[in-house]
Amino acid sequence: MSDTAHGVGGLPFDASKRVWPNELNVFGALVLIVVVFEVLGASLMGQSFLFDSQGRFDTIFNEQRLYIIVLQVSIVGIIAIGVTQVIIAGGIDLSSGSIVGATAMIAMSFAQVAEVNGQPNPKGVFIEQGWVDLPVVVPVMVGLACGLAAGLINGLLIAYTRIPPFIATLGMMVTARGIAKWWSKGQPISFPTQEYAAIGNGFGGWMPVVIFVGLAILFQLILKFTVYGKHTYAIGSNEEAARMSGIKVNRHKVLVYTIAGMLAALAALVLSSKNLTAQAGMGVMYELDAIAMAVIGGVSLSGGRGSIVGTVIGALIFGVIISGFTFLRLDAYYQEMVKGAVIVGAVVLDQWRQRYQALRT
Amino acid sequence: MSDIILETRNLTKHYGGVRALQGANFVLRRGEHVAVMGDNGAGKSTFVRQITGVERPTSGEIVFDGEPVQFAGPIEAREAGIETVFQTLALADDLDVPDNLFLGREMKLFNLGPFSILDYKGMREATLRGLQKTAVKIPNIRNTIRNMSGGQRQCVAIARTATFHSKLTIMDEPTAALGVQETAQVENIIRNFKEQGESLILVSHNMRQVFDLVDRIVVFRRGRIVANLNKPETDGQDVVAYITGAKTGAEYEDAA
Structure with missing residues (x-):
């Protein structure tokens, strides 16, 4: 190639240099897994997995x-949406499952009805104070405030004490779970108002899906088209460069973890509403499932790479595997074993892909 | 407007008991290209860190563009018009060329605080203009830095300075990690800077490069400036003598 054809000032686009988007690989994996279940279903069960x-x-x-x-x-x-942006920024959040537990307990205790079947609510937490039959906005705001507080503490610890995110959020994981158990001394909290129950059961039961998809689209757009998103990728990619470029790295990290905390709280509202009850053990291991969804979806644990679209596909892979095993009437034990293998496999494949790309250029 | 873009008076930096930089008096005129040379630990990088705001000097004065300045950080220095290409490239590997050029100073379509909408098109066009100005060749500006060669990365880092109409560019060993061809490309960009009248401080170990590119050579030794040589009046051997301590400039006798 001659010097001028090489493009003085840079050619705007060169298809041969274009990098295959990772999301397509993940989607391919999803299709492959569905096909496997279809084949197994046809040969073992005589039924189709996804088709009628x-x-x-x-x-x-x-x-x-x-x-x-x-x-x-x-x-x-x-x-997983919140966790994805945390991982892209080069961090990790282990506290989301416990935030779900604590938020569910606290929010639910502000969402209770006064009377059940003519009797005072047997599970009522704030009956003496008269805090029953409150408008739905109260438990929602309380819940989001819980998530905001937990996320803010995570972010401040990580940004200003410089302790690793793993440790800071591990501390929050244990503390928040403690709060969840202490709140009602281990008792479940039940009997929410109609309006509260609608958060997880509205739209004929599709409400959690509507919220999930809505947030996924919103955050995909935010990460792609806003300064917030650009700085999130920059910090995960090269924190020192981000700092030298004038990005307020500490402030940004606080914001990232706070948003992750609030999304965990939102998940807690939906979950407790859908189940019509809150228990101290809610959300155990959710943080790891969320991280796994992101990782399967191609979000790099070293930061800087990944997208919400990838995480959504990763979540679907998760759902397909669980449903597929139920469909094949295999024990739940196998699900966990296979889930573990899929997580490791996804990271190994990503590493290979990285190395292949590095060699090619 | 004064002819002098940068002047330091008695610039001194101590790290605890270590006197990394002592009483540096340095002058750079507009459009002038000056090389800063010296052995490892002679104080070159310390000098650069003071004038780019990465560190605060222990004592002494910096006058930039006619104004005494005290930068609180590299961002302030950059806003004042000093662009630096650091030895460790300050690029985000997973972002593409416009993203990196505009990192921390993105163009916005709508200002919504941290959630401001990015003006991708504007940044791409400004990037192409900046690359044209420096004659930097990058096959695809939408490629991420991770997928680029060392030379291309260095070019992106240098193009950043050209995109923002800086008043002074500082390059700390811009070709240290590059191959022959890539070095030539970076040197071409520097010549281009000269033609366009950009002021430049070049920190380099490469004698041939220095004699090829600059007007004047300032030699550091053990934290002090020991020579200030106009290129036509000196040669490689002479410079080496100053660097190693075999010679000291007449006006600096008392210092060394």
Whole structure:
């Protein structure tokens, strides 16, 4: 190639130099897993996994299965959106599952009805204070405030004491779980108002999915098109460069962890509303499921790479695997083993891909 | 407007008991290209760190563009018009060329605080203009830095200074990690800077490069300036003598 053809001042676009988006690989993996379940279903069960096999012509897909796949990942998916931006910024958040537990307990205690079947609410926390039958905005604001506080503390610790995110959020994980148990001395909190119950059950049960998809689109746009997103990628990519370029790194980290905390709190509202009860053990291991969704979706644990779209596909892979195992009537034990293998496999594949790209250029 | 873009008076930096820089008096005229040379630990990088605001000097004065300045950090120095290409490239590997050029000073379509909408098109066009100005060749500006060669990365770092109409560019060993061809490319950019009348301080160990590119050579030794040589009046051997301590400039006798 001659010197001038090489492009003085840079050619605007060169298709041969274009990098294959990782999200397509992840989507390919999703399709592959579905195909595997289809083949296994056809040969072992004599049924189709995703497609309608009842011979009805008004539907193509087995809608009930699709619904279950999407629904069971949407609540953890909300957390995974927050965790994704934390990981892109080069951090990690282990506290989200515990934030779910603590927020569910605290928010639910402000969402209770005064009377159940004519009797005073047997699980009422604030009956003496008269804090029952409150408008739905109260528990929602209380819940979001819990998430904001937890996330803010995470962010401040990480940005200003310079302790590793792993340790800071591990501390929050243990503390928040403690708060969840202490709040009602281990008792479950139940009987929410109609309005509160609608958060997780509205739209004929599709509400968690609607919230998840809405937030996913919002955060995909934020990460791609706003200064916030650009700085998140920059900090995860090269924190020192970000600092030297004048990005207020500490302030930005506080914001990232605060948003992650609030998304975990939102997941807690949806979950406790959907279950009509809150328990201290809610959300155990959700933080790891959320991290796994992000990692399967191609978000690099070393920061700087990944997207919400990838995480959503990662979440769907999660849902398909769980549903697929149920469909094949395999024990739940196998699900966990396979989930573990998928997480490790996703990271190994990503590493190989990175190395291949590095060699090619 | 004064002819002098940068002047330091008695610039001194101590790290605890270590006197890394002592009484540096340095003058740079507009459009002038000056090389800063010296052995490892002679005080070159310390000198650069003081004038770019990375560190605060222990004592002494910096006058930039006619005004005495005290930079609180590299960002302030950059806002005043001093662009630095650091030895450790301050680039984000996972972002593309316009993203890196505009890192920390993004163009915005709508200002919504931290959630301001980015003006991708404006940044791409400004990037192309900046690259044209420096004659930097990058096959695809939408490629991420991770997928670029060392030379291309260095060019991106240098193009950053050209995009923002800086008053003074400082390059700390811009070709130290580069191959022959890539070095030539970076040197071309520096010549281009000269033609456009940009002021430049070049920190380099490479004697041939220094004699190729600059008007004047300032030699540091053990934290002090020991020589100030106009290129036509000196040669490589002479400079080496100053660097190693075999010679000291007449006006600096008492210092060394």
